[in-house]
Amino acid sequence: MGQGAGGGPQPRGGATLAQVAARVGVSLNTVSRAIRAPHTLRPELLGRIAAALDELNYVPNRIAGSLAGTRSALVGVVVSSLFHSEFAAVVEALQTGLLARDFQVMLGHSHYDPAREAGAVRALLGWRPAAMALVGIDHHRDVSRMLGEAGIPVVQMWDVGGEAIDSAVGMDHVAIGRAQAEHLLARGYRHVAVVGSLRPHDARAHKRCRGVAQALAAAGLGEPALATSAEPGDPDLGGRLVAELLARHPEVDGIACNSDAVAYGVLRALRARGRRVPDDVGVVGFGDAEASACLVPALTSVRPPRAAIGRLTAEIILARLEGAGPRQLEVAWDILVRDSTARGSTVSAPI
Amino acid sequence: MGQGAGGGPQPRGGATLAQVAARVGVSLNTVSRAIRAPHTLRPELLGRIAAALDELNYVPNRIAGSLAGTRSALVGVVVSSLFHSEFAAVVEALQTGLLARDFQVMLGHSHYDPAREAGAVRALLGWRPAAMALVGIDHHRDVSRMLGEAGIPVVQMWDVGGEAIDSAVGMDHVAIGRAQAEHLLARGYRHVAVVGSLRPHDARAHKRCRGVAQALAAAGLGEPALATSAEPGDPDLGGRLVAELLARHPEVDGIACNSDAVAYGVLRALRARGRRVPDDVGVVGFGDAEASACLVPALTSVRPPRAAIGRLTAEIILARLEGAGPRQLEVAWDILVRDSTARGSTVSAPI
C-alpha cells in the first residue's frame, strides 16, 4: 500500500480527517465541522476543505464516528428468515425509511428458533444499535431481558397479540385465522382443515390455526382437521401434507393454508388426485405471494400490508429516537378472493 | 439509567471491560485476554472472570473492537434488490458461511442503478469492511475505483463475463440465453422472442438476450422479437409485454423470459388469449422460482446454483483474508425441463 502522499502513514482504509486537515492546514476538528456543521465555517475555507476531501477521496469512518459519537447509526433487524419468505418486503420498506436518515440496517435471523434468535439479538447488540426491530411479539425471556436492558427503542413487527417490550406494529393473527375459516364457511365449505408448516415457536402460525378453530366452533362445527409439520413451508410439503390429510379425512372440502407456498403444493396435489378446486375443495392461502394470481385456479389469499408495516416501523423508530413515547398499533389486512374459493362461479377472470 | 453497581458511570450500552475488570480485581487487558486468548490465563482466574462476565451480562462492543483491532468483522454485500428477487438465497448461503467465522454481513442495494450502487458501496466502505461482495461484474468506474483502492478482497457474484476487480464467481449469461433459445429450437419452436424486464444497467439480462440472438443466428434464423421494458419484472409486466408482442408478431411460438415472475404473467396472458402452452407456444423462464413447478403447465426454467454461489463467495472471502490469491470461477447451471416446453407430450407428471 505504501505511504500516503502528504501526511503520515497510510491508515488501514482510506484517508483520515487528520490527513485532510494537514493538507488544508487547519485543525482536524475543523474538517469534522466542515462535514457535520458546514454553516459554522467561512465559505472560502469550506471550499478548500471540500476540495481536499474530494481529492483524497475521504470516506468518513463510521466505526470511529459511532464510538466517539453520542448515538449509533445502526438499526438491528431480526427476522425469522428473510429468504424463501414473507418478510423481505417488510425489511425493504423499513430499510428505505431508515436509509433516508442515514441509518444502516443490520440483519439477523432467528430461523424460527428461540436460541438462535437470542444469539442473533446478542450479536446485533454487540454493534450497539440505536434501535432494534424484530418479527414476532412472543419472545424467549432472554431476548426480552436483553432488549429491555439495552435501553433502546424496540419495535416488534408482524404480530400484535402479546405483550410488547416497547413498541409494536402488526396484525391480529387469530383474527386472520378466523377470517380464513369464515370465508370458507361462507362459500359453503363445511369440513375445514389446516395445512402447512407449524414450527413449535412460530407463534403467528399457531395463532392463525387457533383462529380457524374458533370460527369452526362458533359455527357449531368440530375441531378442524390438522395436517402440519415442523418442516419449512414449501410446495412439496403442501403436497405431502394434503395427501396425508385426505387419507385420514376424505371428507375435507376446505383447506386453510399457513402460507401461499404450501397452498401451491396443495393445489397441485388436489389436481393430481382428481379433486376439483374450487368445486370439490376450497383453498385459501396466507401471504399473497407473487405467483398466487397466476395459478390455475388463482389462489385466494390473505394479503398482509407488508410495506406499511415496514414503513410504520421506521417511523416509530425515528420518532422514539427523538423522544416520542412507545406506540402499539394494529394494521389492517384483507382477503384477496380469487378462483380457488369461488365455488360454482369465477370470481376473478384471468387477464 | 443511573449508575452502575460497582465501578464508574453506566456506559451507553451494557457493561465494559473496565467494569468487569474492576469487579474481578484484575486489569482491563486481562479480561480482554480471557475472551480472546483464554489459554494464557490461570484456570482459576478464568473462572472468576467468566462469572463476572456473566453476572454483568457483558456483550463485547464490536464497534470499539473494530476500531482498535487490526481487522474488521464486517463484510459488505451489495445486491441489485434482495426483495421480490433472485438473490436472497445467494445472500443466505453467503451469510451462513461468514457467520460461522463471526463475520457480520451488511447489506446494500443498487436497485439496478449505477449511481445508487456507487452510493451503496461508498456507504458500506464507511464501515471499513474486511471484504466486499457484490452482484454483477460490469460496474461504473467509480465503483471499480473505490473498490480497487479499498485494498480489501472483493468478490463479484452471479456473472463472469467481464473483467473482475479481484475475484468472481458466477455464470455465463450469454451461454444461458443461448441455452434458452437452443432448448426452444430443439423442441421445434421456430419463432423465438425475448420477453421481460430489461433495465438499462442490468448487464446480465442484456447478456442473456444477446445469447438468444446468437443461438438464433447460429440456426440461420433472424433476430429474436423483443418485448422488454425497464420496469421491474413481475407477472403483470409479463402479461402486458406478451400482449404487445403478439400484436406485433403473431407468428411467435417460443418465448424466453428474463425471469420466472415474468413468465408467470406470460403463461396467464397466453391462456387468456387461447394460445395453448406448450402446443402452440413454448415458454422458458430464468431463475426457477418456488412456484414454477406448480403452475399449469409447469414452467421450464434455468436453475442457477444460488446456494453454491453464496457458499463459494464466502469461501473465497475467507481464503483471501488469509492470504490466498484472487480466484475467478464459473459455476454450472441447468435447465429444468417441464411442461411449458413439452410440445406434444408431458415431460414431468404432476405429483
Added chain:
DNA sequence: GGACGTTGCGTTAGCGCTCACTCTGTGCGA
C-alpha cells in the same frame, strides 16, 4: 470605552477496545 455577545477556529479529552511491550515471579540447568 469597557462589558458583553458572536463568529470562527483550535485544544483537549475521551469512546471501549486491541496490541506491543514491560514487568514479576517461578523453575531449572550450568
Added chain:
DNA sequence: TCGCACAGAGTGAGCGCTAACGCAACGTCC
C-alpha cells in the same frame, strides 16, 4: 550462585472520530 527461559499479568499508546470547552478577534450597545 547465577543466568535465563517462560508463563502470567500489567502498562501505555493509540484506532479515528465527536463533543465540550477555550480563546482570540471582531462587532454592538448603553
